[in-house]
Amino acid sequence: MDHRPDAEVVEICRDLIRIDTTNFGPQPGPGEREAAEHVAGLLDEVGISSEIFEAGPKRASLIADWAPEGVDTSATPLLIHGHLDVVPANADDWTHHPFAGEIADGCVWGRGAVDMKDFDAMVLSVIRARARAGVAPRRPVKLVFTADEEAGSHYGAHWLVDHHRDQLDGCTEAIGEVGGFSLTVRDDLRLYLIQTAEKGIAWLRLIADGTAGHGSMRNDDNAVTELAAAVARIGAYDWPHKITEAQRAFLDAVSEALEVELDPDRAQETLAKLGSISRMIGATMSNTTNPTMLTAGYKHNVIPGRAEAAIDGRFVPGGREEFLATIKELVGDKITIEMDTLQPSVETEFSGALVEAMQRSLAAEDPGARAVPYLMSGGTDAKAWDRIGIRCFGFAPLRLPADLDFVGMFHGVDERVPTDALEFGARVLDRFLATA
Structure with missing residues (x-):
């Protein structure tokens, strides 16, 4: 029986977007449980049972095993993971309502369209089509749809590893976000960036304690002054370049594709030719720190005794200790550093049968495809799976228009994904499951 892996992908993506799964942090969001139940229903319709786990009220993640007749039972299960939560969106800023899942200009619009309900929809469309037609994947599949990825995975992937590790027994390889998307170099060549590494996360809280007093008086122990400095x-620190193995492989591929010699110390000039993706790649050339929040005082004429700041820090693989030591030196002795979140960098080799399956499946749908590894600036649930020895790849395949600001879609206003890219991704994933 023939199967159409891309038949449902657009509608599944729209339906998932319509479930508001905004993640506001530790408190329960509006729809993570509803989304998990929706996914459970889609799987149940084709005979795949699943289980929902709650780390807290409505903080729901789903796990399912799919090993139909015809699968190679001697092979280890492939973990396919996607998160169901999304970051907040202000509807007044959007051209189309962020939770309407509208189709316009050839795209599905909405919060989560690329981060990452597109991949969730691809996976569900492919598996439903195969299950209906009785077409087994090469190896068993472990499906995991998580909560809380957008706030550090404490109520999602990390919680599952801590409390239900047995559910992941046997898994040694995984695919998820953010990778597999195309970067057009020329008409006959598109680089598909496969994430093999991601930077570590250090969300820091800086605290300055001083002497409270009247705003009209001199004060040589002002917490605001100390913190601001x-x-x-x-914010002004120029972190030195740290070129990792994954980054070097990507830069070599770009250098070859553009037929230019690429100097890592002047890479930004060459990367600019790649368009908006240069922002993401540029952020992986070194450690980064961005001040994001400031808190102090309650009245103009009162000098507060305490001031606080939040810093979003990211460090390249192998760069953690140097990063922390540099931060300590920069803030000085009068500032206390508290670690709100510290998660490691993740890195694996761009090699092996799984990578070969990615390359084959992409080339079969796009003859101009060339898969290349890259280091991602953000973080994903891969940090949790890496804790238990699972090799993680970002492989959510999308063939994108050359002029689409794909990087700007992540957490941005008017997030959207082309419908033909969704269908392309479903077809690629279908081919991938046949041989991976």
């Missing part, structure tokens, strides 16, 4: 030093 430390924040300014961190």
